[in-house]
Amino acid sequence: MKKSNSFFKKAERTCLFLIILIGVLSPILTVSSKSILSKSNIELERIKKKVEKQESINESLEMQVNELASLSNIQGVAKDYGLSYNNENIILIK
Numbered sequence: 001m002k003k004s005n006s007f008f009k010k011a012e013r014t015c016l017f018l019i020i021l022i023g024v025l026s027p028i029l030t031v032s033s034k035s036i037l038s039k040s041n042i043e044l045e046r047i048k049k050k051v052e053k054q055e056s057i058n059e060s061l062e063m064q065v066n067e068l069a070s071l072s073n074i075q076g077v078a079k080d081y082g083l084s085y086n087n088e089n090i091i092l093i094k
Helices: 002-068 071-080
Strands: none
Touching: none
8 A cells, every 4th residue: 555655646746746847837938939939020020121122222223224225315325426327227027
């Protein structure tokens, strides 16, 4: 009988230890996971701002390309280099 009594005491101690361990670790794990999530969200926002800034720069550069590729600008540059528009030299290929 002594063996069964000491077994239950040992099992009770083990269960109590596990319950306390879970009770202590649960809030710690919750806080650490929230912290990791918060850091990830901050990094995500930083990257989003960086992407928005780059998209703005790309739009600006695209506008500059369109402006430089406009017909009036091309004609101005051609005139500066002494080139002229000759409609007779244009050949249409179908």
